[in-house]
Amino acid sequence: MIIDIPTAGEFHAAGLKQVHLAWQIAMDSVHDHDGATYYKLADETPEEAVEEFWQRSQPALANAYSLIQQGMELALKGRIAAVSPYLLIGGPKDWPKGTATGPVSFGEFRTLDATDLIPVHNSVVASPLDEPFKTFWEQVRRDRNKIMHSSAPGTFTPEQVVKTLLTAIEALFSEVPWAQRLIELEDESKFASLGFVDNARNHVLRQIATAIRHLKPAEAKRFFGYDDDRRGYVCPHCYFASNRDWQDDWPRLAQLTTKSPGATELYCLVCEETTVTERAPCGQTECKGDVIAEGICLTCTHSQDECFDVASGLVDSTLSKADHCYDFVFGYGTAGAGGYFAGDQQTLANDADAKEHGRFAMREKHLQRWNTVSIMHVQRRNFPDLTDADRVLGHWSRNGDNLDWIDGVRADRPDMGGLSE
Ligand SMILES: [Zn+2]
Ligand SMILES: [Zn+2]
Numbered sequence: 513m514i515i516d517i518p519t520a521g522e523f524h525a526a527g528l529k530q531v532h533l534a535w536q537i538a539m540d541s542v543h544d545h546d547g548a549t550y551y552k553l554a555d556e557t558p559e560e561a562v563e564e565f566w567q568r569s570q571p572a573l574a575n576a577y578s579l580i581q582q583g584m585e586l587a588l589k590g591r592i593a594a595v596s597p598y599l600l601i602g603g604p605k606d607w608p609k610g611t612a613t614g615p616v617s618f619g620e621f622r623t624l625d626a627t628d629l630i631p632v633h634n635s636v637v638a639s640p641l642d643e644p645f646k647t648f649w650e651q652v653r654r655d656r657n658k659i660m661h662s663s664a665p666g667t668f669t670p671e672q673v674v675k676t677l678l679t680a681i682e683a684l685f686s687e688v689p690w691a692q693r694l695i696e697l698e699d700e701s702k703f704a705s706l707g708f709v710d711n712a713r714n715h716v717l718r719q720i721a722t723a724i725r726h727l728k729p730a731e732a733k734r735f736f737g738y739d740d741d742r743r744g745y746v747c748p749h750c751y752f753a754s755n756r757d758w759q760d761d762w763p764r765l766a767q768l769t770t771k772s773p774g775a776t777e778l779y780c781l782v783c784e785e786t787t788v789t790e791r792a793p794c795g796q797t798e799c800k801g802d803v804i805a806e807g808i809c810l811t812c813t814h815s816q817d818e819c820f821d822v823a824s825g826l827v828d829s830t831l832s833k834a835d836h837c838y839d840f841v842f843g844y845g846t847a848g849a850g851g852y853f854a855g856d857q858q859t860l861a862n863d864a865d866a867k868e869h870g871r872f873a874m875r876e877k878h879l880q881r882w883n884t885v886s887i888m889h890v891q892r893r894n895f896p897d898l899t900d901a902d903r904v905l906g907h908w909s910r911n912g913d914n915l916d917w918i919d920g921v922r923a924d925r926p927d928m929g930g931l932s933e
Contacts, residue, residue: 516617517597523590528685530583531677532697534576538673539719541569541576542726545670566669573668574659580680581626581656584649587684588629595636600624626653645683652676674726678735691720691736691782713754720782721763736781742767745803745810747780748787752806762813768803778803778810795819795878817881818842820856824872831859838866838905839890840873841924842882853924863889863905867917874908874915883910884923 518526545565592599601607601621608620624632630649634640641649655676659668681690688696698712724732729740738744744764751762766780766787778787787805794801794809796819801811808815820840821827828836836859845851860866870885886907888898898904906919 513615514598514601514611514618514621515615516619518593518618520590520594520597523586523593524685527583527586527590528693530579530586531681531685532694534579534583534673535677535694535719537572537576537579538670538677539722541572542670542674542722543718545569546722570668573670573673576673577652577656577659577668577676580676581652584652584680584684585626585629588633589623591637592624592629592633599632599636641683648679648683652680671726674723675731678723678727678731682735689781689784691716692784694719695782711755713750714759717750717754717763717765717782720765724765738765738781739767742771745778745789745801746808746813747778747783747785748806748808748810749783749785750780751808751813753783764811766810778805795821797821797823816878818854819878820854820873821858822869822873822876822879824869826860826865826869826872827858828861829859831861833859834891836860837890838869839886839888840866840870841886841888841922842873842879842884843886843924844881844883847924851924857890867905870908871915874910884908886922886924888922 545562589600597618600623601618602624604611606622608616610616630641630646655668678690685693694716695712698715720736724736724738727735732738732740745766745768746762746764747766750765765782766778768775768789769777769779769786774791776789776791778789779785780787789803789805789810791802792804794804794812794814795816796809796812796814799809799812799814801809803810804816807817820842837857838860839855839857841853841855843851843853847853858866858869860869866887866889870887873879874882874885884907887905889903889905890898891901904920904922906917906921907923908915909918909923
């Protein structure tokens with residue numbers, strides 16, 4: 513009696529694990545490579561550093577290639593096992609002894625050779641694998657064998673590995689879009705690891721962005737639906753699902769759904785959400801973005817209500833920082849009791865201009881959420897405390913439609929005479 517017979521689903525899941533492992537190895541290599549030029553030796557050119565890096569990465573990339581092939585084999589076995597797992601173990605002549613008289617585990621049987629998998633698959637599965645897949649399958653097998661049986665492995669580029677991975681995934685693991693799958697797999701592993709820090713979405717965004725960077729435009733379109741001719745934006749869903757404590761640079765993987773100038777629908781290939789955006793210029797003066805949602809600019813991710821660099825006409829960046837530097841600390845709520853404060857620094861001619869600049873900012877529509885702005889003239893700042901050389905001008909406080917000036921007192925530090933409303 514044959515026992516421990518794996519199900520079609522178990523073969524498929526095991527194959528997926530191999531392919532995911534290959535994906536992680538490939539991505540780690542590429543990410544290391546992105547940093548490789550920074551760590552070059554003194555007598556190396558950046559090109560030599562990258563060349564040397566890839567030479568050192570060949571074993572890892574070759575390993576990834578093997579895993580892709582094993583993953584595909586397992587997926588094909590799963591499809592055959594869905595018809596009958598017995599098709600995988602050949603004829604009775606090849607079976608281990610004792611099968612008819614006692615229990616023998618499926619694992620002890622010799623299963624089909626890789627070369628037989630496609631003919632058997634196409635003989636018993638209703639949707640046969642096509643010629644392009646057969647060519648691809650043969651190429652991966654040949655490449656893998658070349659790595660395994662050669663003392664000087666061929667050079668595998670990240671482009672090759674990424675494309676091979678995605679072609680295999682498209683053919684055999686496409687029931688769930690790959691980006692979705694990565695989110696699921698990352699979610700599973702994050703609960704398994706100790707020291708829970710939720711960077712799952714950050715990882716997936718980075719990996720997809722890396723993959724797209726190493727694909728030709730037509731391939732990026734084919735595998736991810738990413739249109740290289742269009743601008744990309746940060747997806748607000750993915751942004752807020754990510755850990756935002758450490759990341760400054762955000763992949764822009766969401767794109768407007770039409771090319772019309774006022775288009776507002778934004779589709780994200782990672783989370784597959786469509787966001788209705790607002791088309792308005794970003795409040796950051798140096799940002800050219802004009803697609804806003806959830807209070808952030810989807811180009812620079814700046815919170816729109818923290819764009820303090822307002823056009824009062826009083827800021828003069830040519831003035832010396834040593835003598836003309838002013839801190840503007842905007843706040844709402846109570847200092848020391850959950851209040852929130854955020855700051856900006858500008859150079860202005862004198863106290864009167866600084867005071868007027870603060871008043872102007874508090875009048876701006878996008879800054880209405882803030883209740884106070886404290887203004888300090890700073891010279892040798894000892895953050896967040898002032899030094900003897902620094903001076904507190906005072907703060908503006910919102911009072912209905914009016915602004916009250918409270919002289920000589922900051923609102924953001926209770927120990928400096930802050931508000932206790
Ligand atoms: Zn998204
Ligand atoms: Zn912006």
